[in-house]
Structures are given as structure tokens and as C-alpha cells.
Amino acid sequence: MRQDQGVSPALDSGAVSPSFPTAPASAASPAPKAQAPSVQDSGHLPPSGLRRFVDLHLQELVVTAVALALVLFFTVDSPYFFTSANAEALAAFIAPIAFFALAEVPILILGEIDLSVGEVYVLSPFVVEYFNNHGVPLALAIVLTLLVCAGIGWFNGLVTFKLHIPSFITTLGVTFALEGIILISSNGAPANPVGSGTLVLWLGGAVWAETYWALAILLLLHVMLRRTTFGLHTVAVGGNSESARESGIKVDYTKIWCFVLCAFIGGLIGILDGYHIGSIDPDTPGLTFTFYGIAAAVIGGTALTGGRGTMIGATIGSIVLGILEDGFHVISVSSFAYDLILGIAILVAMILNVQIERASVRGAGHGSFARVLEATFGRRRKVEMRQ
Amino acid sequence: MMSKVETTDRVESRDLSGADDVLRIEDIAMSFGPVTALRSVDLHLRRGEILGLVGDNGAGKSTLVKILTGFYKPDHGRIYMEGKEVRFRSVQEARHHGIETVFQDLALVDELSVYHNLFLNREYTGGGWFRFLKNKSMREAARQYLSEIDVDVPSVDVPVAKLSGGQRQAIAVARATQEKGIKILLLDEPLAAMGAKETSLIIQLVKSLCRQTDISVIVIDHNYTHLFEICDRVNVIQQGRVTLDKNLSDITLEELIELMVQSYRREISQSAPGTVTEVSVEANVEMTVATHRVQDTERLATPTTTLKEAPE
Numbered sequence A: 001m002r003q004d005q006g007v008s009p010a011l012d013s014g015a016v017s018p019s020f021p022t023a024p025a026s027a028a029s030p031a032p033k034a035q036a037p038s039v040q041d042s043g044h045l046p047p048s049g050l051r052r053f054v055d056l057h058l059q060e061l062v063v064t065a066v067a068l069a070l071v072l073f074f075t076v077d078s079p080y081f082f083t084s085a086n087a088e089a090l091a092a093f094i095a096p097i098a099f100f101a102l103a104e105v106p107i108l109i110l111g112e113i114d115l116s117v118g119e120v121y122v123l124s125p126f127v128v129e130y131f132n133n134h135g136v137p138l139a140l141a142i143v144l145t146l147l148v149c150a151g152i153g154w155f156n157g158l159v160t161f162k163l164h165i166p167s168f169i170t171t172l173g174v175t176f177a178l179e180g181i182i183l184i185s186s187n188g189a190p191a192n193p194v195g196s197g198t199l200v201l202w203l204g205g206a207v208w209a210e211t212y213w214a215l216a217i218l219l220l221l222h223v224m225l226r227r228t229t230f231g232l233h234t235v236a237v238g239g240n241s242e243s244a245r246e247s248g249i250k251v252d253y254t255k256i257w258c259f260v261l262c263a264f265i266g267g268l269i270g271i272l273d274g275y276h277i278g279s280i281d282p283d284t285p286g287l288t289f290t291f292y293g294i295a296a297a298v299i300g301g302t303a304l305t306g307g308r309g310t311m312i313g314a315t316i317g318s319i320v321l322g323i324l325e326d327g328f329h330v331i332s333v334s335s336f337a338y339d340l341i342l343g344i345a346i347l348v349a350m351i352l353n354v355q356i357e358r359a360s361v362r363g364a365g366h367g368s369f370a371r372v373l374e375a376t377f378g379r380r381r382k383v384e385m386r387q
Numbered sequence B: 001m002m003s004k005v006e007t008t009d010r011v012e013s014r015d016l017s018g019a020d021d022v023l024r025i026e027d028i029a030m031s032f033g034p035v036t037a038l039r040s041v042d043l044h045l046r047r048g049e050i051l052g053l054v055g056d057n058g059a060g061k062s063t064l065v066k067i068l069t070g071f072y073k074p075d076h077g078r079i080y081m082e083g084k085e086v087r088f089r090s091v092q093e094a095r096h097h098g099i100e101t102v103f104q105d106l107a108l109v110d111e112l113s114v115y116h117n118l119f120l121n122r123e124y125t126g127g128g129w130f131r132f133l134k135n136k137s138m139r140e141a142a143r144q145y146l147s148e149i150d151v152d153v154p155s156v157d158v159p160v161a162k163l164s165g166g167q168r169q170a171i172a173v174a175r176a177t178q179e180k181g182i183k184i185l186l187l188d189e190p191l192a193a194m195g196a197k198e199t200s201l202i203i204q205l206v207k208s209l210c211r212q213t214d215i216s217v218i219v220i221d222h223n224y225t226h227l228f229e230i231c232d233r234v235n236v237i238q239q240g241r242v243t244l245d246k247n248l249s250d251i252t253l254e255e256l257i258e259l260m261v262q263s264y265r266r267e268i269s270q271s272a273p274g275t276v277t278e279v280s281v282e283a284n285v286e287m288t289v290a291t292h293r294v295q296d297t298e299r300l301a302t303p304t305t306t307l308k309e310a311p312e
Helices: A024-028 A049-056 A058-077 A084-109 A117-133 A138-162 A167-186 A198-205 A209-227 A229-239 A241-246 A251-277 A286-299 A311-330 A335-359 A368-377 A379-386 B061-069 B091-096 B114-118 B135-148 B165-177 B196-212 B224-230 B253-271 B278-301
Strands: B021-032 B035-046 B050-054 B076-081 B084-086 B099-102 B184-188 B216-220 B233-238 B241-247
Touching: A058 A311, A084 A117, A084 A209, A084 A229, A084 A251, A084 A286, A084 A311, A117 A138, A117 A167, A117 A251, A117 A286, A138 A167, A138 A198, A138 A251, A167 A286, A198 A209, A198 A251, A209 A229, A209 A251, A209 A311, A229 A241, A229 A251, A241 A251, A286 A311, A286 A335, A311 A335, B021 B061, B035 B061, B035 B216, B035 B241, B050 B061, B050 B196, B050 B224, B061 B091, B061 B099, B061 B184, B061 B216, B091 B099, B099 B165, B114 B135, B114 B165, B165 B184, B165 B196, B184 B196, B196 B216, B196 B224, B224 B253, B233 B253
Parallel strands: B050 B216, B050 B233, B099 B184, B184 B216
Antiparallel strands: B021 B035, B021 B076, B076 B084, B233 B241
16 A cells, blocks of 8 residues: 555644444554644544555455454354355355355446346346247257346336436336246246357356356446446446536446446346256346345445445345355354344344444545544544534 | 636636627426416526626525526526527436536435446446456546645545545535536535535635636526625526626625625515614525625634535
8 A cells, every 4th residue: 555645734633533343454553642733624533555555455355354353253154154165055155145245246336126136036047948949059059048148237227317207117117027027938947058068067057157257247347337437327326416427427438338237237147046056947036136135235234325345245245144154154153043143143244334323423434444443542532524 | 527617817818798608598487386486587697707606595596596506497497508509308318418516416326436426327337248347447536636725535445435525515515517528517505514624615616627627617606605605606596587797896795685685685674674673684685695704714724614504
């Protein structure tokens, strides 16, 4: 990290560093001493490299700590958890959740929601099958399928932003419509995904294929969100769409493309998972998968109110959920308990997120866990910032 | 891109004959259905000048600003920029002619860093179609520009949400003025709802911008004390017309307030004859003047006191 030169050398004492006992990286970061008050109008201390890293990525660090704690717990509790055999199973739990979380993050940053991505996931292998059965070669069928899925996203975006329907309603309608289409066309009967050979191995047939795909998509989306104009505009639109519009950003264009991207990824997961599992089931609860993804993103610090969220955070959130799910299997706890804990985790994360957002005047930057810590240990900073 | 900042002082080269006008408005009128917002406005703005625009709510200030920004098209009248007649059919066209506006909502995105806000939708990009952000050069340029115009933020990397109201206003002004080819800066109540310390910060910023660059400024503000600190000249708009155009060296704060109160008094006696006595109006005048004086003293004495909005 770069050491910030700062425009103002003289600073007020407003930024008394909060200490975060649970965040691993903060242990190494010495709390900067409060500096002498000055007349300069600055509300915040320009942080050193490490401090800024902790500041910006607090949510991720905290969730990482939770993940590590879970790993430790399951390792101590069961000799089977920390084994290479279990690593495979773990990856199979994490990858699908991560996909959905990654697909949802840009939408959630916009302050919107896409419920239909799970149903697109269920649909896409059937579309591949349909094209293939009509004589389209497998590779082309997959490309066409992905285009169809992107088209569904485009429809979602168009209806939502051109006809001014809340995205929740649009995508809810599309979810049920897609479910109907799948059930009608498949007659409700499970099928085997079409094709075989190297392509299928690449597309999820191989054990680690899904994980590699997840990592690749994580990398691509992370770069897109953090390093491209499109990503910056997405955050701007989600943060304050009126300001974005006044700056000349094409707000609707940005939003619609996020929906296209989400549905495209949904279609891709469907194909990958179809080949990974080896069968495709029209009764797969797509909506549940969507919500797993949203839950992971929220636990990873994405705000449903828009303007905030990272791909890394969403991935770590998925890892936490994956470890929980896998760990419960390993230590033979009923998977019912998993749902209970998932529910509680989401509620706690969201309640804290909202409560602390309301409590702090303008404390943007972190997600829920980090906010608790900031509220607990960093109160002095906020009080002084208000002056 | 950054605008080139000249360090030379152009104040003495100012031409008072009107040939140096960067903007001239003639006979602008505009109505909204039955409501006439502007009857016939003539106004001019010299290069490097700070012009204050005062008037009651509904006098037509905002309409005028929105015409200059390209939001509204006037019913008739002409706008000249540097001697040439111009027409703004859209906000983009007004911008293209070098008119930048800072509205009250500032159009900042709280979640984004200072430098991303400064360059929002004007990002430095590379990588062709992908339009990768050149964060490093944007950060550097932002830092350099902010220090050039003496805007003091803790770091260009902090989210705008963490800045004070004055700093946010300063960033909004900086964003408008770093635009290449800016000639006129419109400030719509830049000092409303701002603490005294922050007010002086913005006043300093606008003044130094005008001293260092070729930018001319139009400021709308309800607080005449502020206007007297910031402006070279003041225009009063009443009932859709410019009723007063004076250099601030030719008028005192009390005279300006008295002028505004006179019309207020007239309005009251016309709308409700007999219900308001002359005494209470006089008291009102006294209070208005006193409030301004007190605010002025307070601001100088205790820099943390928040100024109240001046009564209209």
C-alpha cells in the first residue's frame, strides 16, 4: 500500500484509532497517537498504508477471521475436516454459492435485487439440451444458451428501468415464469446434461473445474468493479443515482448491463453445475440458491441499500457459508441446523447493518460487522467528526 | 484535465466599460403557464468578476440560473457569451460553452473517494474498449489540483462521506472548476446550511479561484453578509426584473437590507392593509439589520458558531 502524502499535514485528533481485537491484521497495526488539535478543517486522519488497508477492508478481514475460526472449530472437532478428501467436498459447497454471490453483487450495489438468477441457473442446461437436440453442436449450443440467459437479464433490466417496475417484482415474475417454462418443457422429469469429452470436463465435469471457474469469475468481476469505468459508474449509480445522472452517467444503461451480467453468470453456473452434478432437475429450488448468494454477499459486507460491496467480501461470505454447510456434514449435525444458523446469521448481519447505518451520520465504507466494531470502539471518532 | 492556473493578477486589467463582459443577457423572459417568473432580465458579467444575485423566493433567481444552465429555454431574449449570441438547448450545451453549475445537492457520491468524485464521468482511462481506470494519475491530478486551489482534505482517498460540509462543497466547486474551458461558475446557495468555519473556507476558495484564473462567478445567496464578503457586484432581482445593479463599493450592507425590506414592507401593506402597523415593520427592519450585524460579529469572534439563514 502506498503511504499517503496527504494535502494537509496538520490534522485534528478526530481519528483516534479504534482497536479491533478480532481482526487479525489490526493486531500488527499500532494505534496512531492522537495528534495535537489544529484549526484546519479536516475530519479524518489520513491513514498510513496498513491502517488504510484495515479501514477499507475491515469487513472482509472480520469475515475472514470468522471463516478461520470456523475452520479451527471443525478441525478440532473432527479429524475428517482438514483433509484433502474433504477439501473437494468443501469446494463443491463453496463454488455454487460464490457464483450466485458474485453475480448478485453488482445488482446489490445498485440497490436492486435479482431473484431470477437462480431460475436462470435451473433453465440453462435445459436450453443447452434443447439446442443440442435440434442439431446445434454442443459448443455453439452453450454460446447460444448464454446469449438467451443474457437476454433474460436484458428483459429484467428493461422492464425494471424503462417501465419503472421495482426489480423485486420484475424478477419475481420472471422467476415464476421461467419455472413454468422449465416444468412445461421438461414435463417435470429430470434429465442428463448432454455431451461428453474434454469440453464437458472443462465445463465442470472435472473435480476442480467449478472452483477454477469461480476464481476466474471472481478475478474478472473484481477487476471490472474496481478498475473499470463501468464498475466505478455502478458504484456511483448505486450510491446516488441523481448525482450520477447530473454527472452525465448513463444510469439506465449501467443498470441494465448489470442485470445482463447477472443473468449471464446465472446461465453459466447452470451449465457448470449441470455437468458437475451429472443430472439436471427441473425441480431444483432456484430461488433458494439465489438467496444463498444474496446471503453470502450480505455477510461479506454488501449493503442492500446500494453503493457498497466487494467481490472479495462476497466470496469470503460464500466461503463462510460453505464451511458451515460442509462442517455440519462432517461433524454429523443435521443440515436443518445449517438453515437455522444461516437464517440467524443473515438477520444479525442485516439488523446490525441497518441499525448502525442509522446511528452513524455518515459512516460509509464498511459493512455490518465492521460497523459494530466501529460503533463500539470508534465512538470518539464519530463524535468529533460531527463538530 | 486541469485548467491552467495563472498566477498573474488580472484584477487591475478589468475593463468597466462592458467590453470585457464574458456573459451578457438581454431581455430574458420566461413564464410557466400563468406564472411569470422572469419579465425582462438584463444582466452582464465581467471576466473574473463575482456577481451576487439576491432577491426574494420566487423573484426569479432560480429560473435565471436554470436558463443559464440549459435546463430551461427562455420564452424570449438573448444570451451573449464573449460577444457572440448563444443558445443552450441542453445542459450539455451550456457546459460545452463553459458554464458549470454547483447545485445545492452538490451531486457528489458519498461512497466514492474524493478523486473519483472529482473525475466522475471524466475518468482518465486506458485499455481501449474496457476503459480501465487510471487511478494513479487521477489520484495524483486530484491531489495536485486541490493543493493548487488550496482545498484542504485529509486525503484524496477518503470517501466523500467522511468530509465535512465545507469540504464537500469545496470538492463540488473544485469538480466544476477543473473542467477544461470553464468560463462561468454558477453557485446556487453555496453557503446555505453551512457552519461559519466552512463558510469562510468556501468564500476563500471562490475568491482565490477568481484571483488565480479567468473564471467569472455568479453566486446566489440569501445572506447579504456573505455576499458582501465574496462579491464584487450585486444585482437585485425583484418580480422578474433586475432592479438594482451596484458595485459593492458603492453600497453598504445596511442600504441593501433596507432596500430589500422596503419591498417586503410594500408587499405586506398591499396584501394585508391595516393589519400590520408601521411600528412592527420598523421593528422587523431593525431586527434584520441587527441579525446580520450579530452574525457578522459572531462569525469573526467565534469561528464555530453556525450562522442562521438570513430572514428574507
